[in-house]
Amino acid sequence: MTAIADALDRINRAVGAFALWLSLAMVLLQFAIVVMRYAFGFTSIFVNEAVLYLHASLFMLGAGYTMLVGGHVRVDIFHAKMTDAGKARVDLAGHVLLLFPALAMLLWWSWPMVSRSWAIWEGPISVGGIPASFLLKSLIPAYAGLLMVQGVSALLRDVLRARAVA
Numbered sequence: 497m498t499a500i501a502d503a504l505d506r507i508n509r510a511v512g513a514f515a516l517w518l519s520l521a522m523v524l525l526q527f528a529i530v531v532m533r534y535a536f537g538f539t540s541i542f543v544n545e546a547v548l549y550l551h552a553s554l555f556m557l558g559a560g561y562t563m564l565v566g567g568h569v570r571v572d573i574f575h576a577k578m579t580d581a582g583k584a585r586v587d588l589a590g591h592v593l594l595l596f597p598a599l600a601m602l603l604w605w606s607w608p609m610v611s612r613s614w615a616i617w618e619g620p621i622s623v624g625g626i627p628a629s630f631l632l633k634s635l636i637p638a639y640a641g642l643l644m645v646q647g648v649s650a651l652l653r654d655v656l657r658a659r660a661v662a
Contacts, residue, residue, distance in 0.1 A: 497652045504649035505564055508642060512561025515554050522550035541624040548621075549632055556635035560642030563650070584658035591651045599640045599647070606636040 526547050532538045562568055575583055612618075613630040620627050 497656055501649040501652040501656075504645050504652075508560035508564045508646050508649075511557050511642060512564070515558035515561065518550050518554045518557070522547055522554060525550065541620075541622050542626055545621060545625040549626060552632060552635055556639040557642065559639055560646040563643060563646040580660075581658060584654045587654045588651065588658065591647050591654065595647045596644065599644050602640045603637055606633075606640070610634055610637055 525543065529539075529543055529547065532540075532543075575586060578586065610630070610633045613633045616630075617628075618630045618633070621629050621632075
């Protein structure tokens, strides 16, 4: 099970490394927008939307990596005082009863919108914007899929942890 979890982790490590470069691109592009606007009096809806696309991509694609490194917010009132077996059981229940159903619903409800968007090659959000909002909408199932991958990895590790202390 550890080998499978490690393989799943590699997926989100690779996507997380890519998302790191998205953050750099977003900052540089936003800086260029400010310089263009205030130094040259030039503005572009297309370039402004590019920042929106990069921002959305950064957060939606980076969520699985954030889960991998334990960066998501956790209300740790009771969990911190539990034994390792108790923590493993709570984490297992959280993944099975909360994470996976929520992500499955997100996939189920977003898929028709995303597939329709791809079917018509949905255009820009604003006039003069990036003519590919179907790509932006595709981040929703990508987000859910990457979090599910990381959830399965965490689930496998929780099972191993629960067995080790039992």
